[in-house]
Amino acid sequence: MPENPATVPLPDDGPLHGDPGLQPERTALAWGRTVLTLIAASAICLRWIPEQGPFVLAMFGLTVAAGTAIYLTQRRRYRRSAEGIREGRLAPGIAAILWTAGACFALGAIGVWLVLS
Incomplete structure (x- = not known):
């Protein structure tokens, strides 16, 4: 009787699943777009320093920290998603x-404070 392909362990250097269009790839692309957006937002923050003062550096630091954290944890999230699909159960991160929601809230709160001050 042949083995169930979902339970066969894959080598570390091979693909984690057989369909390159599955959810982990789409999610990885979405997180990549998020990082790109945060980089653009951090550059925009630097343009506001002459008008808003050095407090804008808090927004810059937060966007850079969020983008860096997403970039550094992307590989682990991808592997967990692909393994979850292979095993048939996937828990949200x-x-x-x-x-990410907290960083967005903090950025929004800092932005509102800058506009109102």
Whole structure:
């Protein structure tokens, strides 16, 4: 009787699943767009320094930190997603979601404070 392909362990250097268009690839692309957006936002923050003062550096630092954190954890998230699909169960990355939401909230709060001050 042939083995179930979902339970066969894959080598570390091979693909984690057989369909390159599955959810992990789309999610990786979405996180890549998020990093690119944060880089653009951090550059825009630097343009505001003459008008808003050095407090804008807090926004710059937050956008750079968020983009760096997403970039550095992307490989682990991709592997976890691909393994979850292969195993038939996938849990959402609650920490990444909460951290990103918190960074967005903080950026929005700093932006509102700068506009109103």
